Amino acid sequence: xxxxxxxxxxxxxxxxxxxxxxxxxxxxxxxxxxxxxxxxxxxxxxxxxxxxxxxxxxxxxxxxxxxxxxxxxxxxxxxxxxxxxxxxxxxxxxxxxxxxxxxxxxxxxxxxxxxxxxxxxxxxxxxxxxxxxxxxxxxxxxxxxxxxxxxxxxxxxxxxxxxxxxxxxx
Amino acid sequence: xxxxxxxxxxxxxxxxxxxxxxxxxxxxxxxxxxxxxxxxxxxxxxxxxxxxxxxxxxxxxxxxxxxxxxxxxxx
Numbered sequence: 001x002x003x004x005x006x007x008x009x010x011x012x013x014x015x016x017x018x019x020x021x022x023x024x025x026x027x028x029x030x031x032x033x034x035x036x037x038x039x040x041x042x043x044x045x046x047x048x049x050x051x052x053x054x055x056x057x058x059x060x061x062x063x064x065x066x067x068x069x070x071x072x073x074x075x076x077x078x079x080x081x082x083x084x085x086x087x088x089x090x091x092x093x094x095x096x097x098x099x100x101x102x103x104x105x106x107x108x109x110x111x112x113x114x115x116x117x118x119x120x121x122x123x124x125x126x127x128x129x130x131x132x133x134x135x136x137x138x139x140x141x142x143x144x145x146x147x148x149x150x151x152x153x154x155x156x157x158x159x160x161x162x163x164x165x166x167x168x169x170x
Numbered sequence: 171x172x173x174x175x176x177x178x179x180x181x182x183x184x185x186x187x188x189x190x191x192x193x194x195x196x197x198x199x200x201x202x203x204x205x206x207x208x209x210x211x212x213x214x215x216x217x218x219x220x221x222x223x224x225x226x227x228x229x230x231x232x233x234x235x236x237x238x239x240x241x242x243x244x245x
Contacts, residue, residue: 009182011181011188013179015190016177017177017179017190018176018178018201019178019179020178021180021181022181022183023180023182026183026184150201150205151208153204156202156205167183
């Protein structure tokens with residue numbers, strides 16, 4: 001593994017957005033890391049999950065295994081054959097102050113390979129933290145990554161203004 | 171486009187160009203319909219859980235034991 005991160009692209013929201021896509025990802029690195037400081041507009045909740053898709057496909061088969069700590073409680077969850085990676089939690093509407101943004105890291109190793117894509121995401125939001133093992137049964141290079149503020153099949157939520165997203169190649 | 175129209179952001183890593191694209195009326199309608207269905211599903215699950223809790227409480231009352239005592243029996 002290289003010892004430097006190379007910045008590929010970034011975006012900081014100047015308004016709300018239902019999704020953020022990094023397209024035409026160069027195929028010159030070995031791994032990808034996406035780091036984000038985000039908040040989700042989801043009424044009635046203090047924490048909300050975001051979702052990840054590769055290559056703009058709703059037909060790819062995804063899975064997530066989540067280990068989390070919420071305050072003093074812990075738990076786990078596992079999803080298979082879903083239409084997006086159920087990724088980490090971050091702050092949402094009921095979380096105060098409104099300047100609370102959660103920290104997220106998404107790692108996609110060997111993204112140019114023809115093997116299925118196994119990676120991880122970390123999320124931390126003060127009273128909530130989780131580690132998610134991610135799987136996408138995509139047997140082609142990852143050329144785009146889309147982050148959704150809501151389950152793509154449900155919609156309705158948006159990333160808050162000021163959420164930032166940074167894509168790096170390793 | 172109104173201020174409330176949801177948008178999607180596309181960052182082209184090759185050119186650096188960033189597009190802010192309003193969702194189409196069809197996309198918005200799909201999102202709203204899916205969200206309404208999700209809310210209905212959540213309400214149905216909540217109602218089911220409430221009914222189970224009520225039935226459990228009634229059973230415990232009929233047996234004359236507490237929740238902790240029931241857990242002890244099942245341990």
